[in-house]
Amino acid sequence: MTARPACARLVPMQSQSLPLFPLPTVLVPGAALGLRVFEPRYLDLVRECSRNQSGFGICLLVDDGSGEASAAAAFGTEAVIEDFDTGDDGLLTITVRGRRRFRADTVCVRDNGLQVATVEWLEPDPVEPLRPEHGLLAMLLRGLLEQVGGEHADSLDQRSDDAAWVGWRLTEMLPLSDTQRQQLLQEDDPHVRLDSLLGLLPDAD
Known part of the structure; x- marks a missing residue:
């Protein structure tokens, strides 16, 4: 992914925006993943996705050359929330399911620090028999x-x-x-x- 300008208020109609939750893991289609959510920007993300019944993107954090995992991979998977709970520490926990794959073109950053990408959805897998x-x-x-x-x-x-x-x-x-x-x-x-x-x-x- 490229630069991270401030998010514009409107997204062109031919594009689709997707909030991102970069993680040091890879979510694949059909897989379930449990997450603990505590940062305000990601609590906002969960509330927004729950209200709109929409998903968010999970991308792998990768080394950008600095020696630390600080950049998000351009390819990721849409995550849809399946369950909510509260952990013993009082933090919100959610279970998500991997759905569609995407490629992120540009990424902007909201005032709360949440990254939002303009994404292109990749073609779904064909149903073909095992060779x-x-x-x-x-x-x-x-x-x-x-x-x-x-x-x-x-x-x-x-x-x-x-x-x-x-x-x-x-x-x-x-x-x-x-x-x-x-x-x-x-x-x-x-x-x-x-x-x-x-x-x-x-x-x-």
């Missing part, structure tokens, strides 16, 4: 879900042949680095994404 060369990945995912259970285990039998779904669930569950997850998030072709996951397996050679 034979990716059968190992489906077996791996089945083993993981049978071991840990969770919400996705209930969908395994219906979606284990969906190339995009298998790829996102493995991206979510495998012990990958944030950089690796970000690269997978930016890949548009679900079969190429699966090829990349195959290459990341320890015994892929």
Whole structure:
């Protein structure tokens, strides 16, 4: 992403603005993520999204060259709020779900410090069957879900042949680095994404 000017009051009709919540993690489509919210700008974000029944963008914080994670990646995922709670420390906690992927063009900053991006939504994943060369990945995912259970285990039998779904669930569950997850998030072709996951397996050679 580029400069961060003050936010204009109006956004051109052909563009769509999306408030951002940069984090040191990658959210992928279909994945759930729990967040503790305490900064005023992000409390404002949650209130705004709840009032408008809209989502916000989660982008990975990356090193901008200074040695610290201080810049947000240009590609991210829209997060929609599914649940609210209050933690033992009295802080607001929310559960969000990854939905659409986006690419941020320009970013501005509101008076309260909240970043708002003009975004382009990426094409949704096509529903295509798993290719034979990716059968190992489906077996791996089945083993993981049978071991840990969770919400996705209930969908395994219906979606284990969906190339995009298998790829996102493995991206979510495998012990990958944030950089690796970000690269997978930016890949548009679900079969190429699966090829990349195959290459990341320890015994892929």
